[in-house]
Amino acid sequence: MSISKFFSFLLVAFLVVTSSSFAGGKNFSLNNNVGKSQIKFDSEAPVETINGIVNSVNGSFNMDMSNFEATTGTITLNIADMKTGVEKRDEHMRGADWLNADKNPQIKYQITKLSGLKTTSEGGKFTTKGTVEGNFMLNGVSKYLKGTVNINYIQENAETKKRASGDIVNIQAKIDVPLADFGIKGKSGVLGNKVANVVKISAVLFANSN
Numbered sequence: 001m002s003i004s005k006f007f008s009f010l011l012v013a014f015l016v017v018t019s020s021s022f023a024g025g026k027n028f029s030l031n032n033n034v035g036k037s038q039i040k041f042d043s044e045a046p047v048e049t050i051n052g053i054v055n056s057v058n059g060s061f062n063m064d065m066s067n068f069e070a071t072t073g074t075i076t077l078n079i080a081d082m083k084t085g086v087e088k089r090d091e092h093m094r095g096a097d098w099l100n101a102d103k104n105p106q107i108k109y110q111i112t113k114l115s116g117l118k119t120t121s122e123g124g125k126f127t128t129k130g131t132v133e134g135n136f137m138l139n140g141v142s143k144y145l146k147g148t149v150n151i152n153y154i155q156e157n158a159e160t161k162k163r164a165s166g167d168i169v170n171i172q173a174k175i176d177v178p179l180a181d182f183g184i185k186g187k188s189g190v191l192g193n194k195v196a197n198v199v200k201i202s203a204v205l206f207a208n209s210n
């Protein structure tokens with residue numbers, strides 16, 4: 001075999017191995033060993049500002065670093081875990097006039113795809129920014145909502161193994177939720193005055209592949 005043919009063979013072999021190692025999505029689950037996942041919700045109304053947090057978040061998704069646009073998954077939180085720092089207010093928030101937790105105890109976001117992405121890579125780390133799209137489920141109503149997303153994807157290495165096995169990801173996302181679209185009216189005169197018509201959701205999520 002000539003030298004030129006030998007190097008051509010090596011190049012083809014390299015491309016085959018590289019493409020096969022990147023092809024196909026991996027299943028991920030939120031994992032606090034990777035990092036503490038949290039969701040914050042903020043209501044900025046003329047009379048009052050309310051800031052809340054959820055420290056218990058569940059979620060899984062499928063992600064392919066060679067095709068981030070095809071990402072799918074579900075993020076779930078229990079309304080009972082939503083805290084604003086005032087117990088009486090939390091009790092009202094869970095009531096039938098608001099989040100209706102007795103009838104619909106969970107809020108879910110089903111990710112259907114990512115779009116408009118700009119991706120960079122360096123040394124086994126991929127960063128992509130763009131739009132997340134999916135079905136937001138609240139109060140027994142499902143609406144298609146879009147938000148912003150920033151993903152840091154790191155392939156498994158000696159350092160990541162200290163936290164968890166597999167590839168790891170950090171996801172930062174923001175979505176605006178118009179309460180009226182989900183049939184939430186609240187007490188008379190409260191929505192739009194003490195509680196914002198649109199609640200801003202921000203999530204910081206950590207997961208590893210399994």
